[in-house]
Amino acid sequence: MQSALDPAGGDAWDLYWLTIVMTVGATVIFIFVTALLLYAIFAPPESRAWLGTRRTIVYGGLAFPIVTLSLLLPYGLVVMRNTDVPQAGALQIEAVGEQYWWRVRYPAEGEQGEFSTANELVVPIGRPIAVTVTSFDVIHSFWIPNFGGKIDMIPGRINTFNFTADRPGIYRGVCAEFCGAQHARMAFDVMALEPAAFEAWRRAQAQPAREPATPFLERGRQLFRSGGCGSCHVVRGTDADGRVGPDLTHVGSRRTIGAGQFPNNIGTLAGWIANVQHIKPGARMPSYGSLTGEDLRALAGYLESLK
């Protein structure tokens, strides 16, 4: 699902071809030179004599590398110049790396209000995207292999990553800089949607959280409040306004939870709440192991209903 060899955007194609040209070229030259070396060692002296002539050295040892490198240098520089270029009218998204998840904010744009989500980047295809990244704690690195280069998330510094998604699909992003014990459990989903589907998603995300539709879900909301979840999580439209953890206003609409750890459903949500420290030891959320099964189901059901 995540592959740098399956480009899905303009820059990723340029980088892909650069990689192919370099790898194939280097392999061919390596094999050729090794063959010559073996020939020089094992061939009878009279047939290998030409290897030591001035002509061989001037053409093979000087002219060939100079010509090859003189072509590769401008090619590499041109690719470098053309990738990650800021585009006018780009969709702005802000991503903040935290141990061990991704805070994602969509600033207001025109009529569209701002909102936050976590561990997912939803983008329209065909429109340039500018993701500004930074970190809250240690250095992380933001990498979506299908869309090209990675970019470091450095505390106190804002970097920008520019790309355009060519085709719809679900891609995977990862943290590419060791950031602590749960570094390997820090991934995110990238959803590239048709523009209309993106607009619908974005409108829905800007809405406040849904009211619980049944008494069971209402009980879930009560437990969310009494459990103190709101001191770390935002649920817009309720009094939960904590900023430590992910915004849960529409947590039910996400594909995965726990920074790409589990598919999102009532079972995994309940498992997460009861066992965070077992699943992701060191994550900045305590396990709620003492909830009864019934309470856990109500709480998880409430979160799942927050579409």
Added chain:
Amino acid sequence: MSGTRTLQVLLTLGGMLAWAVQFTVVYGATSTLCARGWADATLFGLGVVPFTILTTTLAALAAAAILLVVCVRAERQSRDRPASATDRFLSHAGMLINGLSLVAILWNGVPAFILPACA
């Protein structure tokens, strides 16, 4: 070591020294100018950064080219006149080193004309 020998060695390695100086000036000037926020400043109609790189590169190329000519001459002379093996080696190596330095200096200057100065 006699004075002539020292001079000969300097001639032989001169291209590399020119390349080293160019390298230091190009890297140092680019990072300093960019850090000082001079990305858009111009000199004689050219950005300060490309201007610095261009003049440094041309100067280094000129130095390496002159040394190359000197070494080629020395090599010719050592053919006509009886010369020691060391003399012949030094002038021969000097030709190659200064020639390759020309290429290295050129490569070092190329990025200035493809990439934006401070990015």
